[in-house]
Amino acid sequence: MISRILINLIFTLCFLIGPISISAQDYENTVITDPTISRRCEELLFKRNQKVSHKQKLMELITRNRRLLKYVPKEKESVKIKLVDNYSKLKNELRLSLIKITHLEESIVRTGCPGLTL
Secondary structure, eight states: OHHHHHHHHHHHHHHHHHHHHHHHHHHHHHOOOOHHHHHHHHHHHHHHHHHHHHHHHHHHHHHHHHHHHHHSOTTOHHHHHHHHHHHHHHHHHHHHHHHHHHHHHHHHHHHTOTTOOO
16 A cells, blocks of 8 residues: 555656656746857957967066076176066066956956856
8 A cells, every 4th residue: 555655656756847857948948148248258258368378478478588688698788788678578567467367357257257267
């Protein structure tokens, strides 16, 4: 008797749960997403990727500048002065680029972009 009641209960639950899972899938397919949000997120992510590549180029220029400073002869004072000046400008540009990247990342997080991977 108890096993018969359990079997009926299981069949009833399966009957009730089946349509719920199907309706959840239908709901996911019918959800309307705003295309302006995804376009805005794509634009922000594109800008961030550009800034990151700019940062990497700046870092490479800084390492090259340091290497050149190390190998410049002491007699070439004007070249050394220009390299030191260039080094300071590159460091400032890198600092500014890092600030812009963090600002872009914060705006990406604030807008709530779907599928966020930073």
